[in-house]
Amino acid sequence: MMRKETIKGHTLPVLQCDKQYGGLLEQVSQYAFDYINTIYQKPPFPDEKAIQELNVFDEELPFDGVDAFAVIKQLHEIGSPATTAEIGGRFFGFVNGGLFPVAHAAEWLADTWNQNSALYVMSPVTSKLEMICELWIVQLLRLEPQTAMGLVTGSSNAIICALAAARNELLNRQGYSISEKGFRNAPPLHVLISEEAHSSVKAALSVLGFGTDEIEMLATDELGRIKIETVPKLDKNTLLILQAGNVNGGSFDPIDKLCDMARAAGAWVHIDGAFGLWAAASKKYRVLTKGIEKADSWSVDAHKTLNAGYDCGIVLCRHRNALVSALQANGSYIAYGTQRDGMLYTTEMSRRARAIPLWAVLKTLGSSGVENLVDTLCGHTEYFAEQLKKVGYTLVNPPVFNQFMIACETEEQTAQILRIVQNSGICWCSGSQWKGKNIIRISVCSHMTTKNDIDISVAVFKAAYEEVFS
Ligand SMILES: Cc1ncc(COP(=O)(O)O)c(C=O)c1O
Structure with missing residues (x-):
């Protein structure tokens, strides 16, 4: 009964x-x-x-x-x-993060609550925690305090949100309202991206109506960083997209100098820092992100470096109104209030409560824990690269942040090594192309990875080397 x-x-x-x-x-x-x-x-x-x-x-x-x-x-x-063992310590493929136990546990609780985090009135607790996450992340990344944050599925969506704000705001500043007049007759914008920009940047631009013919690709150096001397004159029509962490080699564009140039010209700078933006939380690696605070918008993932679990993308924008006015949806039943309504900062309405595991991870780690996480991942990456060098491998680049690439003399040898490693059942890395050549990319993203995991993985690479080169 x-x-x-x-x-x-x-x-x-x-x-x-x-x-x-x-x-x-x-x-x-x-x-x-x-x-x-x-x-x-x-x-x-x-x-x-x-x-x-x-x-x-x-x-x-x-x-x-x-x-x-x-x-x-x-x-x-x-x-x-x-499944792929992403919560283990020897998955080095793509740039996929591990999962902190507290994120997992908080996620279970959030699943039990089944909160819709669109509006405050749908979930006061989610609204509160989103607000706290905004404050903490802005502080960790050392951005200006008024910076707005939205929680989305991942960087791909975060970039769309940020670039929608950029597009609309640059046009607004010229007296052209895209929401009233549409994009078709809008004054042209000058979009500049690195030839090394992540594919999600190109996809976001396409979604927002920019064709490839309208986008100017900036040349990069041997590490994949924009060459400052090739950047054309910037002006108030310019949307400049920079990268904090190249998906293959981890390199960072010369952010400080380029942001200064953009600011002086009235251009908008977006920084795609899907995994690399977290360098700002570490005293040791902060030098890589020098000047990020001078940009206008940023995208970063909590499911990568922060190990907060999928899906947890973050869009950040210095101009709160620009972000909100680009994304805001209205309806007779949508009750915006005086508290934080999370949907204002994203393209999504009904959303799961991403703030809950994110808050739990941040609170458990504290700022020193985030710094320690970044330093440990990067330290392991450096150790991994050194050990592979000792085995005889050629590093295509020195490790930057948590990434590096190796390659053999011939394409076939690189492919053979990759096949052996991927079939080893012990560790897993992905392949890619760098400057037209096959490479193996190694990304250390999980808090679970230990020095022992790297030693075991290096042994796999050593056996592969002996098999291919004996
Ligand atoms: C530099 C960079 N930007 C954007 C993305 C896309 O991120 P997401 O998969 O979270 O959409 C990635 C993914 O690896 C990336 O490395």
Whole structure:
């Protein structure tokens, strides 16, 4: 029989976490423990058997639903082995972050609450924590206190938000309102990006109506940094997009000098710092981000360097009104209030409560913990690079921040080494192209990575070297 309680004269049932709901949560937490406890034994990339077994999912949508316990069991048994071990210490592919336990735990709680963080009235707690995250992140990155923050899926979306603000504001300053007159007849803007800009920057520009013919690519040096001497005259029509952390080699554009030039000309600077912007939180690595505070907008991920879990992208904008007016949606039922309404700073309305795990990570680490995290990831990267050099590998670039690249003399040798490492079942790195040549890129992004993980991975690279070069 369901228990009942009388509150303010109303008799209300007391919902017990019944056998079904409670049992599912217990079951899933057991599966989660199994997964976490075996992460070191799991190959960083699933083996062939695990991939083959995914075919079990190829079935017709059942007419009658299947028992929830069976569904979760299938996910655990078939799904878990086919995951990449991103929460482990030897996944060095792409720039994918690990996951702090507190982020995981906070996420579970947030999932239980199932909050929609569009508006304050939908979730006062999320609104409050978003506001706190805004203050803390602006402080950690040493930006100006009035800087606005929005939480989105990832840098790709953060860049769209920031560039929408940039486009509209640059035109507004010339008396042209894009929201009234549209983009078709707008005065032209001069968009400058690095030839090394991340593909998400190009995608964002395309979404916002800029064709590739309208975008000027700036030449870069051997590390992938914009060559200042090739930057054309900037003016108040200019949108200049810089990079704090190249996805392959980790390099940072000469931000300080370029921001000075842009400021003097009245141009807008956006900095794509998906993983690298966090360098600003470290005394040792801050030199890389020197001058970022002079830009107009920034994009960065908490799911990469900060290990706060997917998906947690951050858009930051010095001009709060520009960001809000570019993204604001209105409707008769949308009740904006005097408290923070998170949807004002993003393209999204209904959103999960990303602020909750983000706040939990920041509070658990504190500013010294974030600094320590950055220093540790970068320290491990430097150690990794040194060890590979000792084995005989050629570094394409010295490690910058948490990235570096290696390559062999021939394209085939590089491809062979990559294949051996990827099939090792011990560590995993991804390949890429650098200045037209195949490279192997190594990215140390997880707080779980230890010196021992790197030693084990170096042993894999050493065995691969001996196999290919003997
Ligand atoms: C420099 C840079 N910018 C943007 C992105 C896109 O980020 P996201 O995958 O979070 O959308 C990445 C992803 O690796 C990146 O490295």
